[in-house]
Amino acid sequence: MRTDYYILQDGILKRKQNTVYFENKEGKRALPVNKIYSVYAYGKLSFSSGVVSYLSKNGIPIHFFNYYGFYEGSMYPRETLISGDLVIQQASHYLDEEKRKSLGRKFIEGACSNILKNLRYYSRNRDDIQESMDAYIDSIEAEILCLPESSSSIPQMMNVEGRIRNIYYSALDEIFPEEYRIVTRTRRPPGNKMNTLISFGNSLMYTTVLSEIYNTQLNPTISYLHEPFERRFSLALDVSEIFKPIIIDRVILKLVNKNMLDDNCFRGEIGDMLLSEKGKKIFLQGYNDKLGTTIKHKGLKRNVSYKRLIRLELYKLSKHVLGDEEYKPLVMWW
């Protein structure tokens, strides 16, 4: 199984024959090309065209994040998996208003069901906040119910989704200790610790999904919930919605509740808060562990990792557009 490779430091990627090395003042490390799935570059990275062509040949994308940990772009290797039929079907599901809305709604439903799973866990296990959790759960459920009726347009669905997310964040504020309250969601720059963690996590999620899409025949620019022109690879945004509560939110809950983060994990001040190198390292470790966690899959009857679940979700989507089986979003059953 190939794994992701995270580079947090500044340095140079060099190719020497068929080996790629990461080099900086502190030393030189070889990148095991056959074992790498994708590279996540958080530091300043210099590299030659030889490295680019070699990684491309091996189908390894490099995702770049800037100084602040925000996603900047990807070196996305030439597509080798192309199925004209699939892409045409994918596009026809965008062009047909009803088909598009049906898929868009499923992404929202999936995301919300997973959000509810997270909240129910705390309702079950924390007597002190059980009552208020139940109230949040009820109001999210009420919003989900108006999803089918308000489905006259995608923007209206997005509004429902936005309201649900706001309720969810208020609920999380009760779970998290005071210094980790979200209060209001702020981006670019995130205003406080929790906003920083959410932003960092969401851009990671987006890139992981993008890497998975690269390994399927799906076209990453044709999306349903988000507009294809919103960002370059908007299908990754659609699919991320399902996985953010399952992966990112639960990584954050673990890091905070287990007190794994301290003040050295952050830099900047309130209003302009970012993860420090130490913070990024801890987050990435937690994230990578989560991706590697396995559960028994009901359809396959074998253990699959969380990361593999993303791929399976893309297969489900492919089968939907091919007309084989209706897409049902992944809802945590565990």
Add this chain to the structure above:
Amino acid sequence: MKITGVKINYYHICHTKLWLFSHNIALEHEHENVNIGKLLHEERYSKKKKDITIDNTISIDFVKQRNGVMELHEIKKTKKMEDAHLRQMLYYLYYLKKRGVEGKGVMNYPLLNQIREVELTPDGEKSIEEDIRGIEEIVTGRMPHPKRMRICPKCAYFEFCFCGEGNED
């Protein structure tokens, strides 16, 4: 429609796989067994000129002349899918015969230290023609819904076919 040897092979293994492969939904590149097969193909018989491609349609592993007879050789890892493999070879023989070249086929199983000879009979020719019609029908139709068989868990398409969490069929 271009009928390749792999399509004949898949036709005798699984129609869903045939359909997906024919629609360019290739999943074999990540699969362990496929990589072993590829290595076996590259490493064994390395002195022979390999992969003789004809009309961009069929690709024969290697060709030999023995006692004035042309031999088509195909390398396979195991005999698990022997029937499908033999059909693939029959198709090569059939294809070449249509172009005026007659020969016989030899299946090589280097890991088992075995070979097996294949000859095209009138019955074989007829069955290949039926295969071709069958393949055209499947590939131009809708994707056949996956049916779970004993061989499924070893297939590169297994996760694609049974990715749904509620699938019990």
